[in-house]
Amino acid sequence: MAAQPKTADEVPGPDGVSGDEITRLAERHLVQPWPVSGSIGAEARGRIDAGEGIYVTDAAGRRLIDGPAGMWCVNAGHRNRELAEVMAAQAMELSYNSPWYTTNVPSALLSARLAGHAPEGVDHVFYTTGGSSAVETALRFMQFSNNVKGRPEKKLIVSRQGGYHGSTYLAASLNGRPRDHDWMDSAGDLVVKLTCPDPFRRPEGTTVEAFCDFLVEEFRQMIEARGAERIGAFIAEPVMASGGVIVPPDDYLKRMRKLCRDNDILFIADEVVTAFGRLGHVFASQDVFGIDPDMITFAKGVTSGYFPLGGVMIAGRLFEELRRSNHSDAMFAHGLTYSSHPVGCAVALKNLDILEGGLLEHARAVSDHFQKSLKALEDLPLVGEVRGLGLMACVECVADRVSNNPLALDIEVGKRIDRHCQELGLLVRPLIHMCVMSPPLTITAAQIDDMAAILRKGIELTMDDLV
Ligand code: PLP
DSSP, X not given: OOOOOOOGGGSOOGGGOOHHHHHHHHHHHOOOSSOOGGGTTTOOOOOXXXXXXXXXXXXXXXXXXETTHHHHTOTTOBSOHHHHHHHHHHHHHOSXXXXXXXXXXXXXXXXXXXXXXXXXXXXXXXXXXXXXXHHHHHHHHHHHHHHHTTOTTOOEEEEETTOOOOSSHHHHHTOOSGGGTTTOOOOGGGEEEEOOOOGGGSOTTOOXXXXXXXXXXXXXXXXXXXXXXXXXXXXXXXXXXXXXXXXXXXXXXXXXXXXXXXXXXXXXXXXXXXXXXXXXXXXXXXHHHOOOOSEEEEXXXXXXXXXXXXXXXXXXXXXXXXXXXXXXXXXXXXXXXXXXXXXXXXXXXXXXXXXXXXXHHHHHHHHHHHHHHHHGGXXXXXXXXXXXXXXXXXXXXXXXXXXXXOOOGGGOHHHHHHHHHHHHTEEOEEETTEXXXXXXXXXXXHHHHHHHHHHHHHHHHHHHHHO
16 A cells, blocks of 8 residues: 655654654744735645755655746756855855945846846846845836936836736735735825736627727826826736736737837836746847837846845936936935845856756747647636746636636635645646646656646546535
């Protein structure tokens, strides 16, 4: 008889502390992100002890495919020796320097490398500690520039329903999923939200082209109603990630970009997920969608998640405008202790070497198989749509395939699929009635087949639960 899997409590953790002690310490002291009020500080989640390539090992010693690559970030895969070694070497050479008074070698080199990948002229970088602080920086820079340029009323920020931009106050205010706002305050006065560009949820009887026309017209009318002189920026994920891998209609981004340019509204592409190979290129804005944003925010895959680093690419012309303004001595009073961190930048440089040295090409080569393998799940009655691009995809479940109505929230179908898949050896990212997949870019065709087979079984078992 096969041995029963052990529980986390029976397995010793690292450093000789017993597994049940680790679980107890986590429950007693650790507050996990996105906790629910009734269990804050009392919920120890499944423990992961190790990782290698596309796999992680849980506390019970089971190997699981890391379907979401952590949180869309472990692009080069787990346990990459080159990344680990460069991190240690940089920490021994220079572990920290004040970014206010001084600069360092890795951040200068990385900035030039990133400028080489960004659209022409988007050639300056401000480094942060992650995606939220990158978005926050882009928005504060917009506010600062408009103050300096003598147009302090040009501050409204346009985002979209379904979007996700982070968890700091201003960035979180842009988020467009209801649960991000249900119990939280926000800087709502500064933000206007447009319709989510989700072709699957377009109004019945409307073509995708007509839906796209509607989305662009909605923005045009909003600019007219509010006044271009009051709108500072439009922010968009090229492919909405946490909102359910929403790939917008063709030309949507180009047309929104044009409206921004025509009305002197900054276009901020939030590429925290889509950059660094997730869509097969270092940045997706131009190489995948043919647009040239004024600013591009990034994080996550820049270090493959090995070090908390993010940043904003900023068009050089925006600095030129400030230099020519009447207030060329005004200070952009914004900085982080860990801006331009030498260790993070050194890891990012090595990560770029890995991406340019074949991983981008590999990601492009396997993405078709990835998309097709998951698309095949549409034959399951619970699945309404499988969509995606590059190495990001979403399986959306529906109550029935005629209406495509979403399932009742309390069914928690995403969590059910996740639970079954974990038993079978796969981590997925559940989103209410959806499951998101964004594996490490190192995944092979055979591993994609394994992943899709487990996901199919997990959905079938969930269908059995719901009978
Ligand atoms: N922007 C996007 C598109 C994201 O998906 C995220 C996080 O998932 C963020 C910003 C926030 O990044 P971080 O969690 O690193 O602050």
